[in-house]
Amino acid sequence: MEVRTGPPEAPVRPALVGRGAEQRAIETLVAGARLGRSGVLVLTGEAGIGKTALLEHAAVAAEGVQVLRATGSEAEREVPFGGLAQLLRPTSADLDRIPAPQAQALGVALALRSGPVVDRLAIGAAVLSLLTRYSEDRPLGVLVDDAHHLDRPSGEALAFACRRLLADPVFVVIASRPDPRGALTTAGLPELAVGGLSPAATGALARADGRRPTARALAELHRVTGGNPLAVLELARDPGRLLFTAPGAPTPVPAALITWFGERAAALGADARTVLLLIATAGADLAVVTRACSALGVDVRALADGERAGLIEVRTDRVDFVHPLVRASVYGIASPAERRALHAVVAGVLPAADADRRAWHRCEATLGLDDVIATELVAVAQRASGRGAHAVSATAYERAARLSTDDGDRARRLLQAAHAAWRAGDGDAAVPLLTRALALDPSSRNRAEALGLHGDIAAHRGAPGEAQGLFAAAADEVAAEDPSRAVILRAEAVSASFFHGDVAAALAAAEGAERLLGRDLTPTAAALGTLASGMARILAGHPGTDRIRAGVDLLTAIADPAAARMRPAWLMFGVLWLRESGAGRALVRTALEESRSRSAVGDVPTLLFTIARDGATTDRWAAAEADYSEAIALARELGQTTVLAISLAGLAWLEARLGRAPECRAHAEEALAVCAVHPVNTARAWAEFALGELALATGDVAGAVERLSGLEVLLTGMGLHDPDLSPAPELAEALLRCGRDDEGRAVAAGHRARAEAKGLPWAAARAARLRGLFCAPGDVDECFAAALDLHARTPDLFEEARTRLLHGARLRRSRRRADARVPLRAALQVFQRLGARPWAELAASELAATGETVPAGDPTDLGRLTPRELQIALLLAEGRTTRETAAALFLSPKTVEYHLRHVYTKLGIASRAELVARIDPAR
Numbered sequence: 001m002e003v004r005t006g007p008p009e010a011p012v013r014p015a016l017v018g019r020g021a022e023q024r025a026i027e028t029l030v031a032g033a034r035l036g037r038s039g040v041l042v043l044t045g046e047a048g049i050g051k052t053a054l055l056e057h058a059a060v061a062a063e064g065v066q067v068l069r070a071t072g073s074e075a076e077r078e079v080p081f082g083g084l085a086q087l088l089r090p091t092s093a094d095l096d097r098i099p100a101p102q103a104q105a106l107g108v109a110l111a112l113r114s115g116p117v118v119d120r121l122a123i124g125a126a127v128l129s130l131l132t133r134y135s136e137d138r139p140l141g142v143l144v145d146d147a148h149h150l151d152r153p154s155g156e157a158l159a160f161a162c163r164r165l166l167a168d169p170v171f172v173v174i175a176s177r178p179d180p181r182g183a184l185t186t187a188g189l190p191e192l193a194v195g196g197l198s199p200a201a202t203g204a205l206a207r208a209d210g211r212r213p214t215a216r217a218l219a220e221l222h223r224v225t226g227g228n229p230l231a232v233l234e235l236a237r238d239p240g241r242l243l244f245t246a247p248g249a250p251t252p253v254p255a256a257l258i259t260w261f262g263e264r265a266a267a268l269g270a271d272a273r274t275v276l277l278l279i280a281t282a283g284a285d286l287a288v289v290t291r292a293c294s295a296l297g298v299d300v301r302a303l304a305d306g307e308r309a310g311l312i313e314v315r316t317d318r319v320d321f322v323h324p325l326v327r328a329s330v331y332g333i334a335s336p337a338e339r340r341a342l343h344a345v346v347a348g349v350l351p352a353a354d355a356d357r358r359a360w361h362r363c364e365a366t367l368g369l370d371d372v373i374a375t376e377l378v379a380v381a382q383r384a385s386g387r388g389a390h391a392v393s394a395t396a397y398e399r400a401a402r403l404s405t406d407d408g409d410r411a412r413r414l415l416q417a418a419h420a421a422w423r424a425g426d427g428d429a430a431v432p433l434l435t436r437a438l439a440l441d442p443s444s445r446n447r448a449e450a451l452g453l454h455g456d457i458a459a460h461r462g463a464p465g466e467a468q469g470l471f472a473a474a475a476d477e478v479a480a481e482d483p484s485r486a487v488i489l490r491a492e493a494v495s496a497s498f499f500h501g502d503v504a505a506a507l508a509a510a511e512g513a514e515r516l517l518g519r520d521l522t523p524t525a526a527a528l529g530t531l532a533s534g535m536a537r538i539l540a541g542h543p544g545t546d547r548i549r550a551g552v553d554l555l556t557a558i559a560d561p562a563a564a565r566m567r568p569a570w571l572m573f574g575v576l577w578l579r580e581s582g583a584g585r586a587l588v589r590t591a592l593e594e595s596r597s598r599s600a601v602g603d604v605p606t607l608l609f610t611i612a613r614d615g616a617t618t619d620r621w622a623a624a625e626a627d628y629s630e631a632i633a634l635a636r637e638l639g640q641t642t643v644l645a646i647s648l649a650g651l652a653w654l655e656a657r658l659g660r661a662p663e664c665r666a667h668a669e670e671a672l673a674v675c676a677v678h679p680v681n682t683a684r685a686w687a688e689f690a691l692g693e694l695a696l697a698t699g700d701v702a703g704a705v706e707r708l709s710g711l712e713v714l715l716t717g718m719g720l721h722d723p724d725l726s727p728a729p730e731l732a733e734a735l736l737r738c739g740r741d742d743e744g745r746a747v748a749a750g751h752r753a754r755a756e757a758k759g760l761p762w763a764a765a766r767a768a769r770l771r772g773l774f775c776a777p778g779d780v781d782e783c784f785a786a787a788l789d790l791h792a793r794t795p796d797l798f799e800e801a802r803t804r805l806l807h808g809a810r811l812r813r814s815r816r817r818a819d820a821r822v823p824l825r826a827a828l829q830v831f832q833r834l835g836a837r838p839w840a841e842l843a844a845s846e847l848a849a850t851g852e853t854v855p856a857g858d859p860t861d862l863g864r865l866t867p868r869e870l871q872i873a874l875l876l877a878e879g880r881t882t883r884e885t886a887a888a889l890f891l892s893p894k895t896v897e898y899h900l901r902h903v904y905t906k907l908g909i910a911s912r913a914e915l916v917a918r919i920d921p922a923r
């Protein structure tokens with residue numbers, strides 16, 4: 001075995017008993033890594049249950065494999081990226097071999113490089129790149145012990161990387177106590193719960209030292225310990241304790257162990273006790289412990305007593321407790337005053353360069369308030385933020401607030417803690433901090449800041465209704481002194497109202513923004529305010545397209561949209577709302593590329609969603625499917641509920657058109673389930689639309705009528721009168737196909753009025769199609785020709801083909817067979833090209849009914865690829881290398897190659913050139 005880092009060799013331990021299944025699971029993982037398959041296993045179980053022992057087994061099984069190791073420790077859990085620094089130390093030479101922005105992010109996180117604040121998720125992407133790069137020379141094992149004590153930023157970066165390991169020669173074994181909030185225990189990684197040993201194994205362990213306990217004593221031992229090996233060994237060492245354990249209600253084993261260890265420590269001499277307490281306070285660094293001893297006038301040689309008592313292990317430069325529970329026990333026997341005194345001593349002997357640790361110890365040493373230490377903690381928080389360790393920063397700001405004497409300082413620091421918590425992705429922690437801040441100092445400035453941040457959190461986490469109110473209230477607070485900020489907040493309120501499906505709120509927010517549009521605004525504020533004003537009007541069914549166009553022009557005129565302070569999704573809103581071909585697409589694609597290249601993972605889901613929605617309403621369906629799927633996966637991972645719901649619904653809608661009924665239903669139902677808890681009503685409407693269209697496309701016209709009428713009622717109830725959101729054209733078509741012509745005609749008439757009032761070609765084209773559907777036979781050609789003229793002005797090929805299909809069908813029914821074939825052929829061709837299978841079948845059967853034989857074709861050549869495979873194929877076909885594709889998707893190059901092999905097999909091709917030919921990047 002080659003161990004390239006970590007603590008020196010652990011002492012030789014006896015063979016494990018009773019862990020056959022666990023050992024096999026680990027050996028399978030190691031064997032897989034040797035064959036180039038990644039594997040991850042999280043071992044969970046209570047203290048003393050044998051997790052570390054199993055990690056040692058993994059290290060032994062990994063003979064010939066490179067091993068990286070790290071161990072979380074309670075004393076170090078607020079050290080930003082302390083865990084990663086331990087783990088990755090031997091890989092530092094490889095840092096330059098990963099994508100440069102990732103290397104920079106990780107370098108800053110580990111304080112190896114300086115630079116601007118990094119995206120915390122970029123660090124996870126970098127860890128993945130670094131581990132997989134390192135494994136290119138030889139298989140790699142990653143062993144992480146006591147992950148529940150790992151600093152949170154490290155845990156999250158590791159979790160991000162672990163979730164993406166697939167086809168690299170890497171295995172990961174993580175040991176953790178069960179931790180419902182732990183970054184690695186809640187990451188959805190494969191978990192193996194390690195339970196107590198069987199009675200037989202307990203017996204074998206108890207007899208290991210040559211002892212011969214009776215059968216009754218063994219039964220009692222198993223009852224009391226639940227098969228916890230540490231407890232078994234402890235009781236075997238001191239069988240007398242068994243007599244004192246109460247029968248019946250068992251004490252939780254770790255708690256009992258803490259008591260037993262504590263008793264052992266308390267029995268030592270005064271110096272030994274102090275030395276142990278110092279180790280518990282200062283951590284394992286022997287130099288620091290020694291200096292602290294001399295500061296206290298204690299003989300450091302008392303360490304030997306602790307060693308003899310079997311509580312610590314002393315090595316050349318460090319001293320460790322034999323088990324983390326011993327630390328908890330030792331710390332527990334000191335009084336609070338004694339602990340504070342020891343922290344003060346440790347702070348005093350730490351080198352000045354270790355400012356962070358000193359500040360934390362000084363904080364622990366303080367009773368009451370202390371502004372000097374509070375300021376030191378603020379500096380700790382700032383350094384942590386600068387390295388992307390936002391969770392650490394949040395804790396430091398919060399502790400600084402607690403120590404501050406002035407309420408204003410406290411409130412400001414709590415606000416900063418809330419910002420840091422949200423940047424760390426922890427909205428649950430951020431919101432109560434905001435509440436506390438405002439309770440201390442509800443000044444207008446603080447209120448605006450707190451409300452705005454709370455709005456952001458709500459908007460992302462599936463509470464757009466709450467968000468719209470928060471944004472509006474924040475805007476009211478700042479309208480007088482900072483109109484630009486107020487306009488942007490109101491624009492965000494409009495956007496949130498859209499997702500919430502609340503027209504009245506959207507209009508109110510838009511009016512608020514409009515009132516400020518005459519003021520001297522930043523270009524971004526002017527653009528967003530104008531766009532939002534148009535959006536609200538359109539939602540309400542009023543004219544608003546001119547404003548959207550004006551807003552898009554203002555946005556386009558901003559020299560560097562990436563530098564403008566706004567959510568990049570705004571770049572796409574104009575395109576989505578106008579449904580025209582235009583400049584906006586390029587802007588948002590640039591923003592996505594930019595986010596991908598910076599590994600700004602958090603921005604990616606929303607950008608992908610907007611691009612996917614655009615692709616699904618033009619001719620880039622394959623790309624849209626892949627983009628939606630990636631947006632869903634990332635949004636799920638990052639807890640971005642709003643974009644998750646809307647992307648699920650959008651994908652379901654696309655799948656309805658593709659004829660993928662089971663997938664469509666599954667995604668629509670998941671969207672509806674999310675919306676039942678989080679009122680993202682627009683997603684709900686889209687999901688209903690998807691199910692209605694699926695019924696229509698697959699010939700269940702009665703089902704379609706029911707679903708789509710229900711949706712009309714839902715939309716009317718929400719006051720959403722935008723004809724583009726309305727399923728009236730589909731409903732009218734379904735009614736007609738059911739033979740309920742009169743009802744269909746009524747629906748069509750009602751819709752036409754709204755669509756014509758809107759005046760945009762997309763809406764008008766659908767309305768004109770309806771006219772063609774119900775007009776007198778003599779007017780058919782003229783009506784459909786008008787519709788096609790309008791379709792020609794939008795990039796939505798599917799809608800156009802639907803119009804042609806209906807035109808052809810009507811001509812055929814009036815026995816104009818030859819005339820019918822022209823639009824039917826054109827429709828069939830487009831449906832096939834898009835992969836709209838059920839619609840292609842409809843067009844083909846109509847054509848067949850005209851007497852034309854239709855070549856059977858597989859319209860969805862790419863349909864057999866999984867979304868991930870499709871995304872990889874598309875990115876490669878655009879000319880990226882494997883490494884660039886890997887970086888863009890936050891995957892390893894080997895994983896990209898793995899998927900690509902499947903793509904080649906499924907498409908029956910063997911080269912990139914063939915791939916490009918097959919994919920046609922324009923799609």
Ligand SMILES: Nc1ncnc2c1ncn2[C@@H]1O[C@H](COP(=O)(O)OP(=O)(O)O)[C@@H](O)[C@H]1O
Pocket residue numbers: 013014015016017018019045046047048049050051052053054205229230233323
């Ligand atoms: N299956 C086993 N067979 C023999 N000894 C074991 C076994 N599991 C654990 N031990 C021993 O029990 C003690 C506690 O185990 P450890 O791995 O440190 O627990 P954990 O890491 O879960 O807290 C150690 O001394 C270890 O060597």
Ligand SMILES: [Mg+2]
Pocket residue numbers: 051052053145146
């Ligand atoms: Mg352990």
